[in-house]
Amino acid sequence: xxxxxxxxxxxxxxxxxxxxxxxxxxxxxxxxxxxxxxxxxxxxxxxxxxxxxxxxxxxxxxxxxxxxxxxxxxxxxxxxxxxxxxxxxxxxxxxxxxxxxxxxxxxxxxxxxxxxxxxxxxxxxxxxxxxxxxxxxxxxxxxxxxxxxxxx
Amino acid sequence: xxxxxxxxxxxxxxxxxxxxxxxxxxxxxxxxxxxxxxxxxxxxxxxxxxxxxxxxxxxxxxxxxxxxxxxxxxxxxxxxxxxxxxxxxxxxxxxxxxxxxxxxxxxxxxxxxxxxxxxxxxxxxxxxxxxxxxxxxxxxxxxxxxxxxxxxxxxxxxxxxxxxxxxxxxxxxxxxxxxxxxxxxxxxxxxxxxxxxxxxxxxxxxxxxxxxxxxxxxxxxxxxxxxxxxxxxxxxxxxxxxxxxxxxxxxxxxxxxxxxxxxxxxxxxxxxxxxxxxxxxxxxxxxxxxxxxxxxxxxxxxxxxxxxxxxxxxxxxxxxxxxxxxxxxxxxxxxxxxxxxxxxxxxxxxxxxxxxxxxxxxxxxxxxxxxxxxxxxxxxxxxxxxxxxx
Numbered sequence: 155x156x157x158x159x160x161x162x163x164x165x166x167x168x169x170x171x172x173x174x175x176x177x178x179x180x181x182x183x184x185x186x187x188x189x190x191x192x193x194x195x196x197x198x199x200x201x202x203x204x205x206x207x208x209x210x211x212x213x214x215x216x217x218x219x220x221x222x223x224x225x226x227x228x229x230x231x232x233x234x235x236x237x238x239x240x241x242x243x244x245x246x247x248x249x250x251x252x253x254x255x256x257x258x259x260x261x262x263x264x265x266x267x268x269x270x271x272x273x274x275x276x277x278x279x280x281x282x283x284x285x286x287x288x289x290x291x292x293x294x295x296x297x298x299x300x301x302x303x304x305x306x
Numbered sequence: 307x308x309x310x311x312x313x314x315x316x317x318x319x320x321x322x323x324x325x326x327x328x329x330x331x332x333x334x335x336x337x338x339x340x341x342x343x344x345x346x347x348x349x350x351x352x353x354x355x356x357x358x359x360x361x362x363x364x365x366x367x368x369x370x371x372x373x374x375x376x377x378x379x380x381x382x383x384x385x386x387x388x389x390x391x392x393x394x395x396x397x398x399x400x401x402x403x404x405x406x407x408x409x410x411x412x413x414x415x416x417x418x419x420x421x422x423x424x425x426x427x428x429x430x431x432x433x434x435x436x437x438x439x440x441x442x443x444x445x446x447x448x449x450x451x452x453x454x455x456x457x458x459x460x461x462x463x464x465x466x467x468x469x470x471x472x473x474x475x476x477x478x479x480x481x482x483x484x485x486x487x488x489x490x491x492x493x494x495x496x497x498x499x500x501x502x503x504x505x506x507x508x509x510x511x512x513x514x515x516x517x518x519x520x521x522x523x524x525x526x527x528x529x530x531x532x533x534x535x536x537x538x539x540x541x542x543x544x545x546x547x548x549x550x551x552x553x554x555x556x557x558x559x560x561x562x563x564x565x566x567x568x569x570x571x572x573x574x575x576x577x578x579x580x581x582x583x584x585x586x587x588x589x590x591x592x593x594x595x596x597x598x599x600x601x602x603x604x605x606x607x608x609x610x611x612x613x614x615x616x617x618x619x620x621x622x623x624x625x626x627x628x629x630x631x632x633x634x635x636x637x638x639x640x641x642x643x644x645x646x647x648x649x650x651x652x653x654x655x656x657x658x659x660x661x662x663x664x665x666x667x668x669x670x671x672x673x674x675x676x677x678x679x680x681x682x683x684x685x686x687x688x689x690x691x692x693x694x695x696x
Binding site: 205 | 363516518519538539540541542559560561562563574578581
């Protein structure tokens with residue numbers, strides 16, 4: 155079962171600068187919150203390890219913080235595609251993010267994005283509502299980091 | 307056969323419930339498909355929490371653990387190793403230091419900061435590039451000895467045991483196990499991650515159990531003197547403990563759907579060792595002797611779908627299902643369940659488990675001429691079964 159997310163946000167950078175940022179793993183990977191490891195591979199893929207806080211601090215849950223390991227590949231085109239797969243808490247997960255930079259003016263670019271996440275057993279374990287909240291938070295953090303780092 | 311209360315499951319929750327009820331004079335019987343502590347309880351890492359691990363995330367559990375650790379130690383000192391524990395903050399954990407210390411202070415959990423220069427002498431093998439170290443009163447328990455002792459005391463107070471028998475049907479107040487029918491007033495379903503399967507026999511649908519696997523890696527050598535914990539939110543590979551003559555690295559939370567077809571992947575072990583390397587930097591170069599797992603009966607909370615190590619009582623009279631719980635607080639959970647059942651039975655007697663001294667199941671074995679610990683353990687299990695089945 156997959157969950158889809160869509161959204162858009164503005165970057166204070168021109169089209170070329172924005173595209174260069176989004177196509178550079180060295181710049182994109184550190185935008186993931188709680189990134190613990192990042193390795194670029196010779197085949198153009200890159201590996202990331204990061205931690206996800208599943209429960210809020212007051213939940214008292216055992217699965218407070220889980221480790222995720224994923225391999226990503228970036229593909230260039232009219233739309234930039236970031237696809238990844240990996241595992242967390244023993245469950246396979248996969249993510250596909252399609253990013254479309256749209257020129258607003260010479261100094262500003264709008265980023266339209268849509269993402270499909272297959273979280274396997276994690277979704278089954280924590281339920282749609284909770285998963286959506288967690289995924290939204292991860293996406294918000296990434297967007298905020300991208301916006302901050304890509305802005306001129 | 308006939309009894310007032312039939313407890314299904316001879317793990318920590320089942321045994322402590324049976325002990326509590328027996329001591330209150332209730333007629334109790336325990337049935338298990340294997341033997342004492344042969345499931346989740348017998349396959350956990352052995353840590354008796356000081357409470358510090360839950361101080362930041364679950365203050366109630368933390369206080370309960372702190373209190374129950376002392377209670378269990380007084381009840382069965384021979385089942386425990388009073389190792390003490392150390393929480394270490396690596397670079398990644400630095401952001402939790404203040405929160406962790408504040409939580410311990412607030413909850414009055416016994417602790418003291420260790421000067422970083424002392425860590426080298428106290429624990430030569432652990433990561434010395436740390437930001438903070440705090441001593442707490444963690445202990446290590448042998449689950450078989452502790453629960454075997456509790457079972458022996460329950461037996462002395464009239465509790466009957468039916469071991470190595472599978473429950474195959476539950477019809478109203480009659481439980482069928484192999485060719486035996488057991489008539490009872492109440493059935494306590496204390497089968498941990500199998501609770502939904504047992505409930506199904508009574509046509510009860512329980513969807514709250516979310517089994518996750520806790521994988522443990524065993525090294526045939528002692529690397530550490532204390533239980534070493536990471537000072538962060540509970541996560542994978544953040545406990546390393548000395549379990550008598552071996553060391554155990556734990557643990558994971560691996561989601562699983564089918565408890566009868568569990569596969570531990572090479573990647574699970576690799577990931578766990580990688581996480582554990584933050585505690586023992588040289589861990590990747592050490593050979594482990596084996597790994598094992600236990601299935602945790604985590605609860606899927608219906609409202610928030612959070613997973614928790616608390617416990618829930620689901621009453622489908624006459625079947626009372628217990629889901630969740632942790633080993634350190636199993637005696638307390640047994641007391642609460644016994645309170646619940648005795649209230650239904652109109653038995654006006656309070657719990658007296660905290661004042662008991664448990665017998666040692668190893669006292670059933672004369673081990674003077676036996677050198678193999680495995681053999682002694684096997685004999686103790688066999689002698690305990692013989693004693694309980696009398």
